[in-house]
Each structure stands twice: as C-alpha cells, then as structure tokens.
Amino acid sequence: MAIYKKFTENNELYLYINGKLIYKKWLGTGQSKVFDIMAYDSYTLKSFQDLHVEFDQKLLEIKAKVKLLPTKDGGRKTGFISGYRPNHVFEYNEKGELLHTYIGDIIFDGNRTIEPGEEKEVTVRFVPSQPIEQYLQKGRIWWLHEGARLIGEAEVI
Numbered sequence: 001m002a003i004y005k006k007f008t009e010n011n012e013l014y015l016y017i018n019g020k021l022i023y024k025k026w027l028g029t030g031q032s033k034v035f036d037i038m039a040y041d042s043y044t045l046k047s048f049q050d051l052h053v054e055f056d057q058k059l060l061e062i063k064a065k066v067k068l069l070p071t072k073d074g075g076r077k078t079g080f081i082s083g084y085r086p087n088h089v090f091e092y093n094e095k096g097e098l099l100h101t102y103i104g105d106i107i108f109d110g111n112r113t114i115e116p117g118e119e120k121e122v123t124v125r126f127v128p129s130q131p132i133e134q135y136l137q138k139g140r141i142w143w144l145h146e147g148a149r150l151i152g153e154a155e156v157i
Contacts, residue, residue: 064155067154088103089102103127124154
C-alpha cells in the first residue's frame with residue numbers, strides 16, 4: 001500500500017492511498033473532507049458537507065452511551081475529541097467480517113474527550129441518505145471501528 005501526502009500553495013493537505021484521493025483538509029480553516037475510496041459500501045463516499053449543500057437535509061441525531069475498549073484489549077492508544085467520525089457497524093457477516101459501515105460523528109455533551117476504557121453519554125449524528133433508521137431503536141448496540149479494527153461499542157439510549 002502506497003501512501004502519499006501533498007501540500008498545495010492554497011494551504012491544502014491531500015492524502016492518497018495507491019494513487020486514490022482519500023482525504024482533503026483546508027489547513028487555514030480546519031475543515032476536512034473524506035473521500036473513502038476504499039469503502040465497504042457506497043454510503044462512505046458521502047461527506048457531511050456535501051449533504052448539507054446538495055440536499056439541505058438534517059442529520060439523524062440520537063443519544064447514545066459510548067464505551068471505548070481499553071488499550072490493552074486492542075483499543076486506541078489515545079482518546080478522541082468531539083466530532084470524531086469512526087466507522088459505525090451494526091452487522092457482521094457469518095465470517096465475522098463487516099457487512100456495512102455507516103457515516104456518523106460523535107458529539108460530546110459537555111465533555112472534552114473520551115479516553116480508552118471510558119464510557120460516556122454522547123450525541124451521535126448520522127448522514128440521513130443511508131438506510132440506517134432500521135437500527136436506531138432504544139437499546140440497540142453497535143460497534144465502533146477504525147477501518148477493520150474494533151475500538152469500542154455504543155448503545156442507543
């Protein structure tokens with residue numbers, strides 16, 4: 001796998017994997033956009049910014065309890081801040097592989113970070129153009145991934 005990083009004169013950062021653009025960040029504003037070419041399904045090709053501009057739809061917001069795996073159990077080495085966008089997985093196939101990943105960000109309600117091993121109540125916002133409503137019933141548990149690596153779980157409250 002070849003990873004290439006490029007900075008432009010316009011103060012932009014581009015990341016490529018195997019020649020495919022996967023990430024862009026405007027360094028002056030801090031805004032970013034993910035182009036997940038190595039996606040598990042077509043829904044990861046959308047970004048929050050695109051949907052607001054193109055469709056002017058509201059994000060689906062739910063309250064959830066998020067628990068990160070401790071580092072010793074394979075979780076992250078560091079915590080993350082509000083606005084983090086892991087892969088949200090609601091189903092695996094019979095081999096234990098990810099069936100679909102969904103786009104959603106995690107917003108903290110008064111907390112600055114969540115650290116490995118911690119559990120917090122948060123707001124999770126999902127892109128509305130993906131077929132996710134079927135999974136959003138109270139008590140439903142789903143898993144948080146970074147790529148294929150499990151980093152935690154969440155429960156709809």
